[in-house]
Amino acid sequence: DAKTTQPNSMESNEEEPVHLPCNHSTISGTDYIHWYRQLPSQGPEYVIHGLTSNVNNRMASLAIAEDRKSSTLILHRATLRDAAVYYCILKRTNAGKSTFGDGTTLTVKP
Amino acid sequence: DAGVTQSPTHLIKTRGQHVTLRCSPISGHKSVSWYQQVLGQGPQFIFQYYEKEERGRGNFPDRFSARQFPNYSSELNVNALLLGDSALYLCASSLWDSTWNTEAFFGQGTRLTVV
DSSP: OOOOBOOSEEEEETTSOEEEEEEOTTOOTTEEEEEEEEOTTSOOEEEEEESSSOEEOSSOEEEEOTTSSEEEEEESSOOGGGOEEEEEEEEETTOOOEEOOOOEEEEEEO | OOOOEEEOSEEEEOTTOOEEEEEEOOTTOOEEEEEEEOTTSOOEEEEEEETTEEEEEOSOOTTEEEEEOTTSOEEEEEOSOOGGGOEEEEEEEEOOOTTSOOOOEEOOOEEEEEO
């Protein structure tokens, strides 16, 4: 299974943009890139996903490198409520398995 | 609308016992997945079910089994519990499309403690 590599932790100031990186050098052509986040004592929450093109939604943007070996989750204006563990996940087309890593713990400072 | 509901929220079992965890998906969702999350780690995939059939299995021993019912609810069963089975067990439901890559909605989990 393809693996993802994320920094253990990152810090950001409130109302500033945050760029969370993810490396997935062994990604296959049929792997989608998903991002989820998990607040303390809660189940993970979907953030965004994409295959090849950059994606935007109300929560965040996903920038995917041209060779797809890395991606970046962009939170445009971090709030205190964005403090969470962020997981970058690869999920194969037509397959039920999702592999989470240990994620990046984002701390947002007021 | 109700989200994904899991029961019970907490339970304590003794080594060697059996446990059944239950999950009700969001109405209209036909796919259910189960994950184990040990403290301090990311969730680990156990099973995915769609239309009552197993569609994916993670690297867990045969002591772990699951099933999905006609109403799309699901049960996760663990036999011969070990101390290492202590974890948060998460259920996620999703709609299905041909890519298998739709948004998953997670429940709050069941905290299992094995003593």
